[in-house]
Amino acid sequence: MSLYDPAKTEPKWQAAWDEAGTFKATMTGDKPKYYVLEMFPYPSGRIHIGHVRNYTMGDVIARYKLATGHNVLHPMGFDAFGMPAENAAMAIGGHPKTWTYENIDTMVGQMKPLGFGLDWSRMFATCDPEYYGQQQALFIDFLAKDLVYRKNAVVNWDPVDMTVLANEQVIDGKGWRSGAEVERRELTQWFFKISDYSEELLDALDTLENWPAKVRLMQENWIGKSRGLEFGFERVDGEEPITVYTTRPDTLMGASFVGISPDHPIAKKLEAENPEIAAEIAEMRKGGTTAEALEKAEKRGVDTGIRTKHPLDSNWELPVWIANFILMDYGTGAIFGCPAHDQRDYEFASKYELPIVPVFGEEEITEAFVPAKTEKVTFLRGFAGATEQTGDEAVDAAIAAAERDGWGSGVTKFRLRDWGLSRQRYWGCPIPVVHCDDCGVVPEKKENLPIELPDDVTLDIPGNPLDRHPTWRDCACPSCGKPAQRETDTMDTFVDSSWYFARFTAPDAKTPTDMEAASYWMNVDQYIGGIEHAILHLLYSRFFARAMNITGHLPDSAREPFHALFTQGMVTHAIYMTTGEDGRPVYHYPEDVELRDGGGFLKDGTQVKIIPSAKMSKSKNNVVDPVEIIKAFGADTARWFVLSDSPPERDVEWTASGAEAASKHLNRVWMLCDKIGKMPADYAGRDNEELMREMHKAIHDVTMAIDSFGFNAAIAKLYGFASTIAKSDAGTNEKKLAIKTLAQLMSPMTPHLAEDIWAHQGGEGLIANAPWPVADEKLMVEDSVTLPIQINGKRRGEMKVPRDMPKDEVEKAALAHEAVVKALDGGQPKKLIVVPGRIVNVVV
RNA sequence: GCCCGCGUGGUGGAAUGGUAGACACAGGAGACUUAAAAUCUCCAGGCUUAAUAGGCCGUGCCGGUUCGAGUCCGGCCGCGGGUACCA
16 A cells, blocks of 8 residues: 655645646636735744645635636735844844845745745745835825825834834833833824825725625724814913814813813923923823823823813813823814713813713713713703704704804814824835935936845944935935935835735836736735734725826726735734843743643743733744644645634634644545555446535535635535545445545645545646536435424424425424424424424424 | 624534534544554543433523524623734
């Protein structure tokens, strides 16, 4: 008996696919096209098991679509700019570029043996000058169409290292290297005008029928359309009124104070004039910029001394406070505080002993009362609408009243902010503009692109090396030719990943895209990636597709670039952590940790802290390298194993237990094939009809499962079908057909083994190109079904009846069933429910 | 804090509102073998019972809708993702 040897067969079939150009994407013939894309990886060093899972899913779809007669585009590349390369250069020396390209080589070397059906000829990395040069061209075109502009925005500022920090580099409000308390500081930065598209990006979500509902909901909430009232608080001192925006104008009679952001113009003016307020604002500016940090920070405020008049009662004066929880970039940067019906206002008012006056509900209040706006409440101090009304009705009535009396107007606002793309970092795409003393900010000429990053930089001291490079900044003004200076900010890496899918359609084009290729291949028919990208990456890409359409780089039909989206779950693993001498966490690889006595220990006996179940991430070292499984069992086993058991959309805690069993099963299938190959050609068998029925059921079920991303379900069916073939006493012809069909159904998951079986059974050509089998529904039908019998909803028996037995006969048969007779005890059933082919329920 | 998910045997998980636990892993028993490996067969949610039959309980917790709820609704608890400079 010959054993299946993946180490020999897998490279053989990979070479055969290469030679036949099986996965090279072409636009030829009249076949329909299919573009399947998995989110490209960051080249962190080595691939981990999460990558294997993700790319195997995409490959199953790609191979299945190839077999169902499509021109398939299935490319791969690398999202290669970003902080980890700089961090590596700081930590271990070397150059980000070297580190990145070496990682890419390693990862490609690990991916190729997995046998993915990828068109490798289209591969690129976003740090290739050929790619980012085209990205610079896009930026210049966006600039010309007013899709990019400059404004001030806050960043995390490390006052010791004198550098901007990423949110990830701020730990508990302190800089990760210096340990200094981080401050929020304003810088002039570049922004994409994504907020101009808020309404369109929101409305178009309804057209994305093949996206998960949860992703659409998350984007809807992120865009955050709201209707509210904008109005001015007149100042007692007669200065310009303070304009506020509120989504709860119906609570205006519960107003307790007017709050403004520390970044509000009034606050800034006071900061410059009044040292006490300046000191207080300096305190408020401490800490990082994340929404989480701002929301969780203790409420803090300072009375400006300014007094305003309540719009409904000019004798009612309200104080103006600067409050740390009010954001300048949402609404107008100013609010009125209604502590009775807003949790944050309640905390603030309690702390500073400001009045808390309920508008609806009960007079006595011990916490903020915030019912859903759809709920009906009784108003104690309403000023518009009925006494009893829902929040929504009250808001509408309040806006109508304000508009009627002319002191405010209803407005629609969005939470979505413009996309800040400036990064004060080296390893990113240079922003192609020049600062000229005479001409101002001028875009670079396209013929000068790409503006390449200089190689001769050092990252041993904090800050952006482009700023301190002796010559790189110096250039001629593209407009007047006088000496000028380059922009030293680089682009957010989200820019790189917002159009790579379009570039894959023509990766060598001398313009960002080639319209013919883009029109043929776009949109991505099936996009696959992690749920962690549900908002930012996918929203930015949707914006970019629109911007690229406006600038003539994508057809109208590609404004929504991803036809269908599947979000796979993450592979998680415990994090093993110790604390370094400097007090900062040190993360250890799973293979360096031994688990015993309910704890984890390093080789030197040090106990590690175990943080259970977190997303595999290079920065936490909780990654598992698939190389051991591939070495021990081959690519097919790894592919089969990562798809089996867990539903693809669910997170899965990694464990290798079961990999060996998966390998054994594949071997069993091979031996079954070998055995069938040795059957006498004329053996007639007995179970032919039954085997053919099971085969057609398997074709049907597996096809359905693949179509709906139920890979684990497909694999469960394939286990069953393999076992059916093994046990069946069918004839040689039937068995050969069955094993070839099994191989075809397995081929998207275990392509090498499938090719081998196909060849062994004399299949024509490559199984990768063989047409997908089609189930004959007529051959799937069984004549009888087993109906469970319930009494009062609990299963008490079952009966076997002909599939097409009429309902009244089923009823009769059920009533004659011994369990029913016993339960009725001579009486009549209260109700009898018969669901044909499913169930009988007798209510007694 | 806010937004979005998820929660089923020892484990991964299955189940168009219709027999909860398919299919696997780990485990147990057996067959084959001098032995081991490999392979094959069988058992297996919990409690009750000598065992079987039967009965009771059971899909994070509490409540609701329904002839019938893992599935739908409301409230809680726990875990995960995102939170605009990690990618």
